[in-house]
Amino acid sequence: MDLFRNIIARKPCPSVTEGITTANFGKPDYALALKQHEAYISALEKCGVGITLLDANDDYPDSCFVEDVALCTKKCAIITRPGALSRRGEAALPDIKAAVEKFFANIEFIKEPGTIEAGDIMMVGDHFYIGLSNRTNEDGARQMMRCLEKYGMSGSLVPLNEVLHLKTGLSYLENNNLLVCGEFVTKPDFAEFNRIEVPIEEAYAANCIWVNGNVLMPAGYPKTQKAVERLGYTVIPVDTSEYKKIDGGLSCLSLRF
Numbered sequence: 001m002d003l004f005r006n007i008i009a010r011k012p013c014p015s016v017t018e019g020i021t022t023a024n025f026g027k028p029d030y031a032l033a034l035k036q037h038e039a040y041i042s043a044l045e046k047c048g049v050g051i052t053l054l055d056a057n058d059d060y061p062d063s064c065f066v067e068d069v070a071l072c073t074k075k076c077a078i079i080t081r082p083g084a085l086s087r088r089g090e091a092a093l094p095d096i097k098a099a100v101e102k103f104f105a106n107i108e109f110i111k112e113p114g115t116i117e118a119g120d121i122m123m124v125g126d127h128f129y130i131g132l133s134n135r136t137n138e139d140g141a142r143q144m145m146r147c148l149e150k151y152g153m154s155g156s157l158v159p160l161n162e163v164l165h166l167k168t169g170l171s172y173l174e175n176n177n178l179l180v181c182g183e184f185v186t187k188p189d190f191a192e193f194n195r196i197e198v199p200i201e202e203a204y205a206a207n208c209i210w211v212n213g214n215v216l217m218p219a220g221y222p223k224t225q226k227a228v229e230r231l232g233y234t235v236i237p238v239d240t241s242e243y244k245k246i247d248g249g250l251s252c253l254s255l256r257f
């Protein structure tokens, strides 16, 4: 597997308190969200990646979830077209485009009527699983597959029933290890992986990120943490309580490449 060398993230803005949510945990505390974001960035620094940190943008409450607006692969970056109307403009912000252009010569764009948010995309080597969700439609997913194929990679579609995004319910930890929860425990698409089941009461912990041999995990999910440690990874717990309140997790807060 290839190491990640860089991440792009965006600071949360004061209006993060108005982020889209289906959860019932109240509004995020902005000061605490900022502190947690700083801790997240420090955890990533410890994993040896260079950090590009974009300024907060108060026009877009969910703009700290920068994962959704671009897919960064080894050969190209693809700027998405978010399905959530309040988020659509995030993909067109000049600073994200400029940040991606710093690292990628090949940049593609998803076009109308396609919609896709990259939280719905899981990379496994040169193959990308693409969830069909309320945010990602078939047109967007097929445009994404064509972009990947243009650069010698591949994609496959995974219809979703229960989760916001594909990676809400599963995380690839390299070495064929896949954390799975809920509908992903039995999906045939993932039968060949070494599946580690996340108990339903710890469902939020199914969204983790592998970064150069470490696994960043949300703090407070001891069963899942033990299971990941047993696989031999160095676990770095990160508190994301304020992001959980608006359906966000660890992967959503960065682009890693």
Ligand code: CIR
Pocket: 019, 020, 021, 062, 065, 067, 068, 084, 087, 118, 119, 120, 164, 165, 167, 168, 246, 247, 248, 249, 251, 252
């Ligand atoms: C949203 O509903 O779009 C945000 N409140 C949460 C986005 C989470 N992003 C992700 O899972 N990749």
